[in-house]
Amino acid sequence: MKTRPLLTQEDCLKICAAAEAEARRNKWNVAIAILDDGGHLLHFTRMDGATPANAAIALEKARTSALSRRTSGNWEERIKAGRTSMLKMPGILPVQGGVPIIAEGTCIGAVGVSGVQSHEDEQIAQAGIDALLGKGS
């Protein structure tokens, strides 16, 4: 039988603490969502100053990455490159800031961040994932 790694609550706390620290270090107020590979919410944090819209956007970015197994920025790039038909993909928010969590070659979930510029959102999400899996993951 095939087995695969699973995100635990402890993993989520580790990811979120590092992502929040990265945001605080830069004085950014963001919402951070962590989902499992089925797109189910495991952990969520909205820092003071982040808007209700950020809450919804962070969730959607994370869902995009969790279910498509690629960064939401990747979708953004493909559309920017001219594949505008990708805008109609179901459940896809093509805005940078969602990053899949890949462990042992398998997508086990995703982190979505919203609140600052989208490349900064992705930087925060990646910082969270790096804390769990090590840098360059």
Added chain:
Amino acid sequence: MKRLLLAITAGALSFAAQAQVPQYGNSVNLEQAKKAIAAGQAEARKNGWPVAIAILDTSGNLVAYEKMDNTQTASIQVAIDKGKSAAIYRRPTKVFEDIVAKGGAGLRVMNLRDASVVDGGLPIVVDGKVIGGIGVSGVAGDQDGVVAKAGADALK
């Protein structure tokens, strides 16, 4: 003079009516939300209950959320739904549950938009003002309610 008196009486009446329901205060901040989740989880862990806990602001938007390992998947959304109901209707979901249990005209509550009719959602009240809602799901409704109360009480 008579008209003025009437106006004053009407004003006093509407004030009295308002005083009966808790008013909204500033929305729950992240520090408060984390504190409530930690207290709720401590209660859940003590009883061996795997639950999801959601904290929502006064508008029903998510502020913080955490799911314990082995919580049933359905509870993810149910916890958020209960917290939202408690925040935007400013009353515990148990109130709606009891109304529905009595049957008859009370069943209309089930058709209220975004209302949850299952115990486990509580308004978070600080200094007499509603600052948000806490929703818990994962075990039996009354047990969810115990966890929600532990979380809400931590901010009193």
